[in-house]
Amino acid sequence: MKEVSTVSESAIEGLPLIHRGKVRDVYQVGERQLLLVATDRLSAFDCILPTPIKNKGKVLTSLSNFWFNRLSHITENHLITTDFEQMPDAVRRNESLRDRSTLVKKTKVFPVECVVRGYLEGSGWKDYQATGSVCGYELPAGLVQCSKLPEPIFTPSTKASAGHDENISVREVENIVGKETADKLGSLSLKIYDEASRFALSRGIIIADTKFEFGLDEDGNILLIDEVLTPDSSRFWSAETYAPGKAQPSFDKQFVREYLETLDWNKQPPAPELPFEIAEATTERYIQAYELLTGKTF
Ligand SMILES: Nc1ncnc2c1ncn2[C@@H]1O[C@H](COP(=O)(O)OP(=O)(O)O)[C@@H](O)[C@H]1O
Numbered sequence: 079m080k081e082v083s084t085v086s087e088s089a090i091e092g093l094p095l096i097h098r099g100k101v102r103d104v105y106q107v108g109e110r111q112l113l114l115v116a117t118d119r120l121s122a123f124d125c126i127l128p129t130p131i132k133n134k135g136k137v138l139t140s141l142s143n144f145w146f147n148r149l150s151h152i153t154e155n156h157l158i159t160t161d162f163e164q165m166p167d168a169v170r171r172n173e174s175l176r177d178r179s180t181l182v183k184k185t186k187v188f189p190v191e192c193v194v195r196g197y198l199e200g201s202g203w204k205d206y207q208a209t210g211s212v213c214g215y216e217l218p219a220g221l222v223q224c225s226k227l228p229e230p231i232f233t234p235s236t237k238a239s240a241g242h243d244e245n246i247s248v249r250e251v252e253n254i255v256g257k258e259t260a261d262k263l264g265s266l267s268l269k270i271y272d273e274a275s276r277f278a279l280s281r282g283i284i285i286a287d288t289k290f291e292f293g294l295d296e297d298g299n300i301l302l303i304d305e306v307l308t309p310d311s312s313r314f315w316s317a318e319t320y321a322p323g324k325a326q327p328s329f330d331k332q333f334v335r336e337y338l339e340t341l342d343w344n345k346q347p348p349a350p351e352l353p354f355e356i357a358e359a360t361t362e363r364y365i366q367a368y369e370l371l372t373g374k375t376f
């Protein structure tokens with residue numbers, strides 16, 4: 079196998095870095111484009127770990143690319159290319175950016191995280207326990223942690239630039255983006271989830287919930303942007319071992335979380351290094367998710 083190097087932080091001479099997220103570095107390309115670089119950073123318990131996960135950025139890039147293409151009959155998206163040869167020169171000079179870079183149309187991002195939940199976990203499970211409902215949807219009594227919902231629900235949240243995202247009602251989304259756009263974001267999100275979750279299930283993966291982002295292009299079209307249906311933006315569970323009534327092992331970060339729980343680390347930065355075997359096993363999990371979903375060898 080070809081030697082692969084990991085990328086924890088990218089730097090591109092000649093392109094302005096406009097955002098360094100938990101996982102991705104975002105560069106401005108001309109007036110109308112962005113370059114999204116998926117690094118090998120991994121976050122767990124909301125902390126970025128110092129140990130990079132080999133190939134993770136490449137897996138995330140290919141997987142989003144796969145979904146953008148697969149879902150293009152439902153929604154337009156921001157994708158221009160992931161083909162390295164078609165990237166600007168400033169990018170192509172950095173071999174380490176190959177297969178982890180996505181050139182996209184720059185949009186005006188709607189400040190709403192479009193979350194769809196098909197199962198009850200995370201903040202949805204918390205809300206349900208407290209109120210019997212999630213984001214204003216009344217749910218049947220007697221659901222347990224990780225129960226499948228009667229039908230998927232759209233549970234948007236704010237896109238907080240700092241701190242945690244906060245669940246908001248559909249009414250609040252209407253106040254932020256207007257009724258017509260709010261309706262579109264909700265119905266697109268549910269349609270995408272419906273199609274993708276059926277497909278994933280046929281490949282042995284439950285998409286318990288996921289988060290989409292949308293933006294407006296120059297011509298006023300709503301585009302699906304950001305990353306799509308990756309382990310970083312979704313909860314993936316193994317359909318084979320799914321058992322409601324308790325937390326499900328997370329498909330990708332299971333070993334990392336289990337390992338970190340054995341330490342007496344207080345879950346505040348700085349996070350500890352991962353042992354080699356844990357990092358390797360995590361790479362394998364990302365690749366496995368990719369291969370199951372796409373049916374291709376990584
Ligand atoms: N097509 C696009 N146009 C404008 N912004 C985009 C587009 N695609 C993704 N983004 C933004 O790029 C950023 C990606 O960074 P990310 O690694 O997700 O960081 P964070 O940890 O802040 O979520 C997000 O803020 C996302 O909204």
Ligand SMILES: [Mg+2]
Pocket residue numbers: 099
């Ligand atoms: Mg993000």
